[in-house]
Amino acid sequence: MNDLPQKYKEMSDGEVYAAIRQARQTLGERLTILGHHYQSDEVIQFADFRGDSLELSRQAAQATRAEYIVFCGVHFMAETAAILCQPSQMVIQPVIEALCPMASMADAEEAAAAWDALSPLWDGDLLPLTYQNSVADIKAFVGKQGGAVCTSSNAAQLFQWAFSQKGHVLFMPDEHLGTNTALAMGIPHARIGIWNPLRPPQVESLAGCQVIVWKGFCSVHTCFRPEDVDEARANYPDALVVVHPECKHEVVAKADLSGSTTGIIRAVEQAPAGSTVIVGTEWHLVNRLAETYPDKRVLPLRRSECRTMAMTTARDLLYALDGILSGTPHNIVTVDEDTAAWARVALERMLRG
Ligand code: SF4
Structure with missing residues (x-):
């Protein structure tokens, strides 16, 4: 949550919701609110579009009529919107301090060091891929080196694409999505090696690898354990167990299905009435699915929650909208033009696919 002016703290929930509705009405088509599925109900109810990273990237690129894109999510998502939107548009993140810890696990300097060490090992026969959950500098680095961005929805497709270009892939920053x-x-x-930027391995030890995964992780998804799946099966023998591919492979291997956020939503949607679905992903989404499919x-x-996603509240959203209405928008997300241009190259390679 921002250090909000006192007046927002004193408002009731009902007053906050009514004021947000009024602000949206006043701003009309000048405003688009994008919300990630992991946002809380009090925020997501106001999203014009809700989605996973891939869907929201597409929305950000397509929302060309909106003067203001208010992004309720974490910073790499708002940065992606700022990279893909038109120069005349403004991207605002209600809580700009909401960073994804996994995205913070790789920076461009570390990526360049890994690249300089690994690329000569295969005479340059190496391509970088980065998960969407990465900072703009990493996306730009990947764009410059001929690589692309991927999300959990299209990682397999982008790996195939990478192997059609080169014999080896460096995948950042999620060890588990890369490995799975x-x-x-x-x-x-x-043939899967791990690059720990804090303690880089002896490069020669990776010579037999085809894929090098960065040692980064999502604490929300790596908290699930194989024993959780065993326990779920013991309690609900007929249940379908679906997990996100940011989970450790031991968990994915025990589940019935592994899928992106959109894949998980689809699996629940398609499950027959009366069935039990046990879901290994962020708790707000699981809870919402339970309410949507009674x-x-x-x-x-x-129960595993993303604390940084939860930092944005309806009061923060209202404060952001009031900033726009008063002509003094705050928490504007910008990316310098050189970084944005190369990051766009990497993102467009994905969005074209
Ligand atoms: S759920 Fe994990 S990957 Fe997604 S924003 Fe939170 S920490 Fe980052």
Whole structure:
């Protein structure tokens, strides 16, 4: 939450919601509010578009009529919107301090050091891919080196694309999405190496690898354990267990399905009435799915919340909208033009696919 002016703290929830509705009405088509699925209900109810990273990237690129894009999510998402939108548009993140911890686990300097060490190992036969959950500098680095961005929805597709260009892939910054994607493509564990930027390995030890994954992780998804799946199956033997590919491979291997946020939503949607679906992803989304599909039993694999996603409240959203209405918008997200241009190259390689 921002250090909000006192008046917002003193308003009741009802007053806040009414004021947001009024502000949206006043701003009309000049405003688009984008909300990630992991946002709380009090915020997501006001999103014109809700989605996962890929869907929201597309929306940001397509919302060309809106003068203001208010992005309720974490910073790398708002940065992506700022990279993809028109120069005349303004992207505002109600709580600009809401950073994704995983995205903060790789910076451009570390990526360049890894690149300089690894690329000569295969005479330059190496391509970088970055997960959307990365800072703009990493996306720009990847764009400059001929690589692309991917999301959990299209990681397999982008890996295929990368291997059509080069023989080796450096995947940043999520070890688990990279590993799960490579294994699903039939690349064995022995050919997947790990790059720990804090303690880089002996480069020669990676010579036999096809994929190098960065040692980054999402604490929300790595908290799920294989024992959680065992326990869920013991309690609900007929349940479908669906988890996100940011989970550790031991968890993915025990689940019935692994899918992106959109894939998880689809799995719940398609489950027959009366069935039980146990979901290993961010708790706000699981809870919302349970409410949306009361004819099914939708349960969390365990309660795991993204604290930075939860930093944005309806009061922060109202404060951001009031800033626009008063002509003094705050928490404007900008990316310098050189970084944005190269990051756009990497993002467009994904969006074209
Ligand atoms: S759920 Fe994980 S990857 Fe997504 S924003 Fe939170 S910490 Fe980052």
